[in-house]
Amino acid sequence: MLKKVLWGVLALIALLSLGTAALYFDAPLRLSVFLKPWSGFDIAFAPPAPDYTRDDAWTALPDVKDNADVVPPESGASDNQASAEVDVFFIHPTTYYKKSGWNARYDEVGATKDVLEAGVLRFQASAFNGSGRVFAPRYRQATLYSFIGKGDDEKAALDFAYQDVARAFDTFIADRNQGRPFIIAAHSQGSLHGMRLLKEKIADTSLAKRFIAAYLIGSSMPREAHISGVGPCAAPTETSCYINWNSVADAKDREGWTETATTWSKGHYHLAAGAPNTCVNPLAWTLDAQAPASANLGGLPFVKSEESFPAVVKNLTGATCETGMLVVSPPVDDIGFTFGVNQGDYHIYDYNFFYMNIRANVAERVAAFLSR
Numbered sequence: 001m002l003k004k005v006l007w008g009v010l011a012l013i014a015l016l017s018l019g020t021a022a023l024y025f026d027a028p029l030r031l032s033v034f035l036k037p038w039s040g041f042d043i044a045f046a047p048p049a050p051d052y053t054r055d056d057a058w059t060a061l062p063d064v065k066d067n068a069d070v071v072p073p074e075s076g077a078s079d080n081q082a083s084a085e086v087d088v089f090f091i092h093p094t095t096y097y098k099k100s101g102w103n104a105r106y107d108e109v110g111a112t113k114d115v116l117e118a119g120v121l122r123f124q125a126s127a128f129n130g131s132g133r134v135f136a137p138r139y140r141q142a143t144l145y146s147f148i149g150k151g152d153d154e155k156a157a158l159d160f161a162y163q164d165v166a167r168a169f170d171t172f173i174a175d176r177n178q179g180r181p182f183i184i185a186a187h188s189q190g191s192l193h194g195m196r197l198l199k200e201k202i203a204d205t206s207l208a209k210r211f212i213a214a215y216l217i218g219s220s221m222p223r224e225a226h227i228s229g230v231g232p233c234a235a236p237t238e239t240s241c242y243i244n245w246n247s248v249a250d251a252k253d254r255e256g257w258t259e260t261a262t263t264w265s266k267g268h269y270h271l272a273a274g275a276p277n278t279c280v281n282p283l284a285w286t287l288d289a290q291a292p293a294s295a296n297l298g299g300l301p302f303v304k305s306e307e308s309f310p311a312v313v314k315n316l317t318g319a320t321c322e323t324g325m326l327v328v329s330p331p332v333d334d335i336g337f338t339f340g341v342n343q344g345d346y347h348i349y350d351y352n353f354f355y356m357n358i359r360a361n362v363a364e365r366v367a368a369f370l371s372r
Contacts, residue, residue, distance in 0.1 A: 005081075005126070005183045009079065009133055011227065012191075015328055022123060028329075031212055032039070032250070035097060035099065035143070035144055035145040036145045036149065037098075037099050037102050037143060037145065037149065037150075037153075037186065038099055038100070038102065038323070040153050041102045041152075041153040041156040041157050041160075041317035043156075043160065044167055045101065045216075046101075046103060046107070046140065047101070047103065047104070047105040047140055047292070048105070049106070049140070049164070049167075049188070050104075050106040050107075050137070050138055050139065050140070050164060050168075050351070052137060052167060052171035052172070053175065054172060054332050056107070057106060057137060057168070058067075058135065058136060058137050058138060058168075059092065059116060059121065059123055059136045059137070059138050060090065060125055060134050060135065060136035061118060061134075061135060061136075062081040062082075062084075062087075062133035062135065064135060065192055066117070066121060067117055067118065067121035067122045067125075067126065068090070068121045068122075068125040068126050068128075068129060068134040068136060068307045069081070069126065069129060070122055070126045071126065071129070071309070072300065072310065072311055072312045072355070072356075073296065073308070073309065073310060073311050075311070075312050075356065077130055077356070077359060078130060079126075079129045079130070079131045079162060080129065080130050080131065081129050081132070081134065083166060084131060084132045085181070085366075086126040086132045086133075086180055086182060086183065086184040086366050086368060086369075086370075087132055087133045087135060087172075087176075087177050087179065087180050087181070087236050088125075088130065088131075088132035088133065088134045088135065088182065088183045088184075088185050088322070089135050089136075089137075089169060089172055089182060089183070089185070090124075090125045090128065090134055090135065090136040090139075090183050090185045090186065090190075091136070091137070091138060091139075091184070091185070091186035091187075091190030091191070091193050091194050091197075092116055092120050092121075092124075092125075092167055092186075092189075092190050093120060093124075093186070093187040093188030093189050093190050093191075093218065094141055094142070094143075094144050094147070094188055094189070095111075095112045095113075095115040095116045095119075095120065095141070096108060096112045096142075096144065096190040097111075097112075097142050097143065098112075098143060099143075099145075100223065101143070101158055102142060102146065102153060102156070102160070103140040103141065103142055103143065103144055103161060104140055104141050104143065105140065105225065106138040106139055106140050106164065108137060109159075114305060116138075118305030119302075119305070120187070120253050121136065122201065122309060123183055123300055123302070123352050123355070124185075124187055125185070126262055127351060127355055127358045127359050127362070128183065128185055128358075128359075130207075130359050130362065131359075131362045131363045131366045132182075132362070132364060132366065135172055135176060137164070137165065137168035137169075137172075139161055139164035139165050139168060140160065140161055140164050141161050141189060142157035142158045142160070142161045142189060143157065146158050146189075146262075147189070147261075147262050150262070150271065154262070155269045158189075158192065158269060160253045160261070162192075162193045162196055162197075163195065165190075165193040165194075165197060165324055166197065166201065167202070168186070169197055169201055172200075173207065177240055179210070179367060181210045181211075181212050181366075182210055182211065182212065183212045183213055183215065183362070183366075184197060184198065184202075184211075184213075184214040184215070185214070185215040185216075186214075186216050186217065186219075187217050187218045187219075187350060187351060188217075188218045188219060188347065191216035191217060191218055191219035192219050192262065192263070192264055193223065194214055194216045195214075195216055195219065195221060195225060195227075195242075195263075195265070198214055198225075198227050198230055198242065199226075199227045199267075200263075201227075202230070203228045203229055203230050204228050204229065208229060208230075208240065208313075209279065210367045211239075211240055212239050212240075212365060212366060213233060213238075213239055213240070213241055213242065213243065213365055213369075214230075214241075214242040214243065215242075215243050215246060215358070215362075216243065216244050217243070217244050217351060218244075218245075218247075218347055218350040219244060219245055219246075219261075219263070219264070219303070219351045220246070220257050220258070220261035220263045220277060220345040221242070221244040221274045221277065221278045222263060222265050222272070222275045222276065222277065223275070223276040223277065223278050224265075224275070224276075225265050225278075225347070226240070226265050226266055227328045230242060232244075232278045232280060232287055233280055233285065233287075234286060234287050234307050235285065235286060235299075236285035236361055236364055236365065236367035237285075237288070237367075238365075239365060239369045239372075240292075242278070242280040243278075243280045243282075243285075244277070244279070244280060245269065245278075245279050245280055245281065245282060245319075245321070245325075245326040245350065246277070246279075246324075246325055246326055246347065246350065247319075247326050247328045247343055247346035247347065247349055247350050247353060248325050248326065248327060248328070248345055248346060249327070249328065249329070249344030249345075249346065250327050250329070250341065251268075251343075251344055252325075252344030253343070253344075254323065254325050256345075257272065257277065257324075257325060258272055258274060258277060258323070258324060259271065259272055259273060259274055260272070260350070263275075265339050268334050276324050276327065277323075277324025278324070279321035279324050279325060279326055280321075281319050281321050281326065282326075282354040282357050282358060283295040283296055283318065283319045283357055285361055287321070288321040289320075289321055290318070290319070290320035291314065291318055291320075292318045292323065293315045293317055293318040293329075294315055294318075295357075296314065296315050296316050296317060296318070296353075296354065296356075296357065297312075297314065297354070297356035297357050297360060298312030298313060298314045298316070298355060298356035298357075299312065299313050299316035299317065299330075299337075299349075299352055299353040299354060299355055300312060300313070300352045300355045301313065301334065301336025301337055301352070302336055302337075302339050302340070302348075302349075302352065303336065310336070312356055314356075315335075316330060316331075316353060317329050317330040317353055319353075321353070328346055328349075328353060330346070330349070330353060337349065337352075337353075339364055
């Protein structure tokens, strides 16, 4: 009897060891186990829709105190939303990683909300407050796994999230924008939705005359996005164009961005499949450029949400567009610039590394648009 129990225990240990090894060596399996929602996408179980006529459906508004109002200390930057002549419609990236559903509640609490408000608004949306009034809708964002799996459920979740963004934009234009020029700004999942927004809501419409530019950062965005009248920005003051880059270390495997990443063009979601990526260098604001660290006006390290907004670090990193990716070389001995980095992929630092350059370019691009 004891031998049978012993053999049973050994068999169980062997199975657990094999399972652990499989999870360790098989990244897709590991991601599926820890991130894939329990069941397929079903709109019948979708969380309630936000009402964009209400302020609580927005995570940032120019006349409400929020973290999009912050500026780095001793940087000379200021929050000019009260006097700004243009608006910024900011679409936030993925902050929802749960398995409980394909799409988050728009008012999701816990880590989803904390990362959005203490991270995204502070380090990304605030980069636009020197030149524009910042409007950032909450929406029923697709869960992170929607970018890992490649099936119909993933596309349905992304499409569902986009429908919220589209409704928010319609309400923004109808009720809040007051006919002013505007910028579209976003990161990651938000940039995917922004790309579609350009095609379906702005290009070839009366809004095109008021459209300044789209900062669609951190997404696999084809060089040829097939958006009528809107192409990549080729100069620092060019308008009616879009901007994108993806920050990686020189040794980073780029297949996840150039081959298997989800993108949107020609009216549908599909894999990047080797299509040339858009890379506008944020230190030069031209396509496929390279620039030294001396051109970096200041980046921001990540700090905990309860800490004060950090000071900028000048000359933080240079940047070189290479095969559609932005190659960077930040310090690797500082947790403020390495937190969340995945094998040389600096995705979450796309805004941080070039924060002051973004602020400066937005001001320059807005001035050029208004002067015309």
